[in-house]
Amino acid sequence: MTKTRFDIWLDQHHAEFTAIRRDIHAHPELGLEEHRTAALVANKLREWGVEVTEGVGGTGVVGVIRGRRPGQGAIGLRADMDALALIEETGLPYASQNPGRMHACGHDGHTTMLLGAARYLAENPDFAGSVNLIFQPAEEGRGGALAMLKDGLFARFPCDAIYGLHNSPGMPASSFGTCNGPMLAAADSWQVIFRGVGGHGGSQPHLSTDITYAQAHFVLGLQGIIGRNVAPLDTVVISVGYVHAGSAEASNVIPAELVIGGTARTYAPEIRDLVERRIAELAAATAQAWGCTAEASYRRGPSALRNQPDQVATAVAAASASVGAVNVNGAIRPGTGAEDFAEMMQIKPGAFMRIGNGVAADGSFKGLHTPLFDFNDEIIPDGIRYWVNIVSEELGEDLRAAAA
Template sequence: MPIKNRIADMAPDIQGWRRDLHEHPELRFEEHRTSAFVADRLREFGCDEVVSGVGQTGVVAVIRGNQPGERVIGFRADMDALPIHEASGVDYASRTPGVMHACGHDGHTAMLLGAARYLAETRNFSGSVVLIFQPAEEGSGGARAMLEDGLFERWGIQEVYGMHNWPGLPPGQFAVRDGAQMAASDFFEIIVRGRGGHAARPHLAVDTTLAASAIVMAVQSIASRNIDPLKTMVLSIGGLRSDTDTYNVIPDTVTLKGTARYLDPEVQTMLIDRLTAIAETTAAAYGAVAEVNYSKRVGPTINDPVAAARAAAVAKSVSGDVIRDMDPVMPGEDFSDMLAQRPGAYLFIGNGDSADLHHPAYVFNDEIIAVGASWYAEMAEQR
């Protein structure tokens, strides 16, 4: 079937909602205006239930079909923006300096609102659809906060689906794979302590910068020598900071910050053990001491094969264009927390030739609004 005609008719309204949200971005767990905007629209549509404040600033709505049935499926859209100064040049750019929707969450929210309006009007399905508007996807555990607030239990959700725009794929093309779609994303900090001193007399100090630099190089051996070559992992040091900022001082302390990403959950335990051992022993070789603080953030986003097949079939019916063998990607996504508790799938929808996600010049492609909203609507009617 083509894009749903009723949703195509709504596209200007959905675009208007999207651009309003884009002009008023809010960071993680600060989405108060956004949540109110979403809840107001859902009540206007006539949803059977609208609840705000789930997982702090999340919104949940229920639409019941007009056919007999007990199945309950959830659709999730993320709402938060990023601490980035916008450089897109669009006339509806962010009005909040240093904050912008650089990942398209405004588009995700608008597409799910469009589907909500259609489903509330038609109700041509059995069972119930639960609409999940999630805060704080960008690194602060918004999915976990909603789950801890009883999201699945309170609304009896049996399956859950989500969607993300993807620059580089043609507009409206879908991609969904079985198994890992996106990687885990963990953070770590390595604190290297030694003895500060004058740069001209390093023999009287314990050089933490030298020890930290050696650690940066040494931990790269984890991916090349400790991980099964058939598995994928990337470990990156993103920052090095000392307790001094001058030319001629050896600092007492240097802190490294980094991220580890992998597709197989079993990698994590070995990774933590090796990262700790290498950091501690490398520091000791230079007379310093290293402390590793490892933060388990989000696991791999792993699609249930049956759910992924359903998602792909609906994508095919809506756009006629779906990739089933796209390679997994290494960014993380906290929708993984939801898929760890319920079967479901996460899929990409092409955003075209745009700037990349998290780039200050990124722009969500409004041409894909009706396609994405139609996917949600058709998924509800088929399931």
Template structure:
């Protein structure tokens, strides 16, 4: 029996877990119920459990039957997003304004499936380290676990992560060596002018007009300052100002994100944003405050581990179902910080077509649970061997 067949026999149980998690989503660092379910399941399967790692994270430890000292880490994220669900699914979110719109409920379930299989079979030599991470969606959950001495307390020789990819091809695993996902900075810009009556703009310094000029000027950073052969994205995603029809407000607020793969480009974008803001402020006689925060590092897969991931996926799914040269993604993932500490690889697994990630109509493809769980479990079986 293959790992896929073994895990598929438990599919009803795993789907029930996934849909329960979907119905009860929790935001980053609030995953109390979710982490409780994870801990209870692991303990019931005879796995050593450590709770409150990085606040609401959970780590499970399972020893194999052999004598290998190698320790293989597997990581899944648990948090949901602040999105109002727009599906009519019977297991849709019961929490207003919160839903699993990125499939973390499925990722958690796949890792639980891998853990259950490995606990039942113990067909590996070393130690499996199951890492259930909180707060992946921009709140620094990986960094919180690392600050809580994750890899000092639970050493790993390698660590692997997996994300679903709606739109497929179904069951196809994509993994590339080197930079695979972009770094991300979040920014907030405050434009401070002088409020006035809407009928007397000459008595104020209008932050709305200044904000509009700044939005336009910032678009030149990527188009005119960054090397066109090096990827960069600067997106303004929030614009806020005023609360009345006849009042010129005192302040306006811009926010957004920067995505880059190159450290020099990342520094250039931040520097030019500040310089442009200072110039616009001087031109209009206003004050502009710029805050830029490092949220995600560049996700870089180690060459040996990416190759191992592809080999294992080919064994399980067939060589035609493995893509070792996908385009890098401008999206970001805080598993990058774990890969800065321990060599490993992050892969994507295709699911059925439907609403995309971070969409209010998204739903995880339950049919790929045995595939993802088998892939994660096989990584432990193969990579924990003494000769690895």
């Protein structure tokens, strides 16, 4: 196959982008603390002639590339920059140098792929309109998308449509997948504090109001919310993540307070409301049944991520142009993971795409959010291709260029 000028450019710069990715990997930073990463991004963009704004939503960076052809259209391409509070165990030469911090979700790769696209687009602005390169902080639960929105992201950098890209271990390397409608779930956390009268668990248990009974029945009742309050075809997950009460050094004491909490995942807003209400009602009723009290709280995290059909069609076309239609699935199964890019998509129509990080011949892979995960540098060129082809699809020009 004859290589295009774009293919040759990617070959020439692959090693450079790999080095950038590995440098970011070696210096991971948590959400809203990405000072080094943000500075690296801003410096690279300026080096390549991109207009840069720093400090958007704290540590966010936005680059703007204006096409040389006439046009008023504008799109946003978003990558996340933050790492996780995890101890890396890969043993790689570029492993984390920051103890207790690790790029275990591939945001180092996401940032690098968008940087690569920024460089190519800056060198080849043969499109009509503007491309806003959104480097978002704090995707991992620290509210980076909302912070950028509160800082006037779309007022300052108008976008007609927005696009996000995330790597997926277990998918063949450089394969792509997305779907219409709900793709990822709203991710909320809940907590209940049961309070009662403690007592001697050996000689006088009848004088206590045993909160452990209340929490046991509460946990069983949680799944009843799913089974009997939610329609069978609506998706809900309610899981217990922690239970704290008593002491291992006082096993004969019935505790007076117990804290239990977990996560809830939903797609539909009305189901989200129902789950929040029913958890509180169940806690109160269970506590009353066992003579104690319950204090329930519910904290909403990222909204459900819903792709829009027009943008999904654009994303599928861009991915197909990048790796061939046979390697693109436009109807993947939605998941109950979460992504705070959804908050941006509450305001602007968009599409979220997955790119395969690879899978071993035996079917094994290192999962996201695990100490052994590493982003696959071999997929960097195809991630860059995807971003450039999004611009081609949206802003009307074929940026891949003719055969060299």
